Amino acid sequence: MKLNRSPAMIVLRVLSALELISLAVILTNRFTVHLPVVTSTGGPLHGLFYVSTILLALFLPLPRASKWLAAVPGVGGVLALWRAHRHTPAPADEPPSALDVTDDQRRQAIVIADRVTATLSSDTRIGPLSFAVPRGTITGLVGPNGAGKTTALRLMCALVAPSSGSILTADDPSGAAARMGVLIDSPGLLPSLTARDNLLVLARLAGWQPAVADQALERVEMTPVAHRTVGTFSLGMKQRIGLAAALLADPDIVILDEPTNGLDPRGKADLRVFLRELSAEGKTIILATHALDEVEELCDHLIAMDRGRVIFQGTPAQMRRMIPETILCRAAGPSERDAAAAAFVNAGYAVALDRDAIRVTADTGHGAVLNRLAQKAGTTLTEITAERPTLEQAFLHLTSTRATSDAHDRAGNEEEDLEVPA
Amino acid sequence: MIGAFSSAWTMLKRPTIVWPLLAAIVVFSAISIVFTFSTAAAPGGSRFTDPPTLLADLADPDALVQFVGRPVMVTGLVVLAASILHITGQYSSGLVRMQFVVQPRRSTWLLGNWAALATAAIACALIGALTAVASGYVCAAIWGVDTGEWLSGLGGAAGATANLALGMVAFALAGATLALWLRSSIAALTVALVYALFENMINAAAPFGQGLMPASAFSTVATSGLNGNLYFPSLIATIVLTFAFTAGAFGLVVNRNVTD
Numbered sequence: 001m002k003l004n005r006s007p008a009m010i011v012l013r014v015l016s017a018l019e020l021i022s023l024a025v026i027l028t029n030r031f032t033v034h035l036p037v038v039t040s041t042g043g044p045l046h047g048l049f050y051v052s053t054i055l056l057a058l059f060l061p062l063p064r065a066s067k068w069l070a071a072v073p074g075v076g077g078v079l080a081l082w083r084a085h086r087h088t089p090a091p092a093d094e095p096p097s098a099l100d101v102t103d104d105q106r107r108q109a110i111v112i113a114d115r116v117t118a119t120l121s122s123d124t125r126i127g128p129l130s131f132a133v134p135r136g137t138i139t140g141l142v143g144p145n146g147a148g149k150t151t152a153l154r155l156m157c158a159l160v161a162p163s164s165g166s167i168l169t170a171d172d173p174s175g176a177a178a179r180m181g182v183l184i185d186s187p188g189l190l191p192s193l194t195a196r197d198n199l200l201v202l203a204r205l206a207g208w209q210p211a212v213a214d215q216a217l218e219r220v221e222m223t224p225v226a227h228r229t230v231g232t233f234s235l236g237m238k239q240r241i242g243l244a245a246a247l248l249a250d251p252d253i254v255i256l257d258e259p260t261n262g263l264d265p266r267g268k269a270d271l272r273v274f275l276r277e278l279s280a281e282g283k284t285i286i287l288a289t290h291a292l293d294e295v296e297e298l299c300d301h302l303i304a305m306d307r308g309r310v311i312f313q314g315t316p317a318q319m320r321r322m323i324p325e326t327i328l329c330r331a332a333g334p335s336e337r338d339a340a341a342a343a344f345v346n347a348g349y350a351v352a353l354d355r356d357a358i359r360v361t362a363d364t365g366h367g368a369v370l371n372r373l374a375q376k377a378g379t380t381l382t383e384i385t386a387e388r389p390t391l392e393q394a395f396l397h398l399t400s401t402r403a404t405s406d407a408h409d410r411a412g413n414e415e416e417d418l419e420v421p422a
Numbered sequence: 423m424i425g426a427f428s429s430a431w432t433m434l435k436r437p438t439i440v441w442p443l444l445a446a447i448v449v450f451s452a453i454s455i456v457f458t459f460s461t462a463a464a465p466g467g468s469r470f471t472d473p474p475t476l477l478a479d480l481a482d483p484d485a486l487v488q489f490v491g492r493p494v495m496v497t498g499l500v501v502l503a504a505s506i507l508h509i510t511g512q513y514s515s516g517l518v519r520m521q522f523v524v525q526p527r528r529s530t531w532l533l534g535n536w537a538a539l540a541t542a543a544i545a546c547a548l549i550g551a552l553t554a555v556a557s558g559y560v561c562a563a564i565w566g567v568d569t570g571e572w573l574s575g576l577g578g579a580a581g582a583t584a585n586l587a588l589g590m591v592a593f594a595l596a597g598a599t600l601a602l603w604l605r606s607s608i609a610a611l612t613v614a615l616v617y618a619l620f621e622n623m624i625n626a627a628a629p630f631g632q633g634l635m636p637a638s639a640f641s642t643v644a645t646s647g648l649n650g651n652l653y654f655p656s657l658i659a660t661i662v663l664t665f666a667f668t669a670g671a672f673g674l675v676v677n678r679n680v681t682d
Contacts, residue, residue: 059674184516185516190433205525207425
């Protein structure tokens with residue numbers, strides 16, 4: 001149910017109106033007829049409406065500023081509603097995006113987000129987000145700091161309620177809802193409890209057998225230190241216990257947020273091996289990170305986010321293809337280089353000269369063709385190197401394109417504003 | 423529900439909470455009784471009560487009732503602080519996120535915590551009462567007070583212990599609600615202390631409200647009304663306020679964006 005149409009929101013509207021009306025009646029009476037009955041009953045009633053408005057606004061999922069505004073005497077409810085209305089996204093009004101989830105993606109997905117928006121209590125908004133996480137993959141959720149990756153993860157595991165849209169988890173093969181294990185931000189451990197007790201806290205809360213804690217500890221090879229307090233552990237050991245917590249009761253989906261943060265190279269390598277093992281067992285792993293080398297090595301599906309929006313979803317190869325491949329050719333000297341470059345241009349290739357080299361925009365399979373063209377032009381190439389774009393280059397290209405298009409949009413809007421006749 | 427209680431109890435048993443809590447209750451309960459005897463032994467009796475309490479008064483059958491209710495304010499504060507630390511520890515460590523994923527029914531999580539905190543508060547009341555009674559016997563032997571009539575007041579002491587337990591449960595749940603709202607132990611403890619001062623000022627300015635506001639209602643019940651306020655209005659106020667705090671806590675936790 002949308003917040004705007006929820007019964008609590010309707011009650012808040014009524015209370016806000018009553019708060020305002022009762023204030024108007026009291027003030028009118030004060031400056032006109034001075035009826036004692038209005039003074040004696042209006043004051044307490046207004047106080048009741050005022051306090052009720054504040055309390056209701058406090059418990060409703062409104063932006064934080066709205067909650068504070070509700071405390072303004074007399075008009076607080078109206079101000080709170082106005083502020084909440086201004087900050088409510090209206091995704092339904094937005095045109096369908098090319099990044100919406102296709103039917104094909106939907107069929108293979110274990111998590112599907114459909115035009116989801118979320119407003120956090122800090123008034124930060126993300127969305128609308130549409131993406132699909134294919135079942136059984138290691139999906140990388142990438143983006144710069146503040147892109148909304150962690151909020152997207154929190155939406156997936158229902159820690160944050162969507163303001164609009166939906167985010168669904170598909171059933172597992174037995175028909176039960178897919179189980180999730182998460183490791184978001186930090187391992188979430190109490191330092192004065194032992195490793196085993198930390199896992200028991202979660203297992204008991206979920207109603208699982210204590211044996212699952214022992215199995216999870218064994219899985220991450222931490223059984224020997226199960227009875228040591230977590231406060232004495234290194235960061236890598238804590239991260240392992242966090243992983244064990246995420247793996248309690250054998251989840252179908254494992255959600256990890258920056259799991260290699262703070263780990264030494266050895267720890268990172270161990271984690272990568274471990275994640276591959278999990279993936280081989282058929283688990284879906286969703287990995288939020290901004291380490292693109294890690295993504296390149298591990299992930300077979302990617303969701304890229306920037307400024308609260310999904311800007312790409314597909315395989316790493318598809319992302320790399322978003323920028324053209326190039327072939328670096330070197331010739332024996334400047335005259336040979338120029339001759340070869342002219343031959344390439346005549347054949348319709350785009351070239352860029354780089355000291356003694358020529359960078360040709362072409363698929364990497366065109367190396368032999370370029371060699372033949374150079375030979376026909378009477379020169380010999382001393383080196384032909386295919387340059388595949390890295391994921392990092394593709395990602396930077398994607399985000400800079402988006403920033404440029406946003407800047408163009410802004411400039412366009414400003415121009416339009418200027419064109420409005422005075 | 424039993425699982426949620428067991429989970430919360432595992433957290434409450436952690437050494438950083440359980441040992442300071444037990445030590446504080448035992449030490450403050452014992453000190454308050456030693457203080458009662460030492461001031462009563464002074465010439466003219468204790469200047470802290472009106473009329474002054476004399477050593478001879480401590481031989482009365484209702485002495486045990488007084489002993490049980492003596493360390494209430496300090497014990498109440500200790501229980502309140504422990505429940506604040508218990509709840510905020512789950513938030514500050516990030517554990518609450520994992521808990522809400524493995525147990526999406528947040529009301530179950532809250533009920534488990536509430537039951538564990540109430541049990542701990544009752545245990546604290548029992549330990550405090552036993553320490554107070556034991557300290558009373560030791561002090562009576564030291565100061566030469568006859569304890570012959572104390573046994574006839576055991577029933578009253580049991581009732582006083584039940585009242586103490588109820589007051590401690592109210593303090594614990596109030597602290598937990600405050601912690602759920604503010605999610606920071608320092609902020610919650612500061613608000614609790616500032617509020618206690620504020621309530622004292624209000625009670626001084628408007629004595630008719632004494633025993634009805636949270637801190638004074640809880641301490642009136644915990645002392646079985648020996649602090650000068652009427653017991654039954656305070657009992658009703660304590661029950662109503664505890665339900666109100668519980669309802670407020672449910673409202674806060676069921677708000678799904680509680681972990682952002």
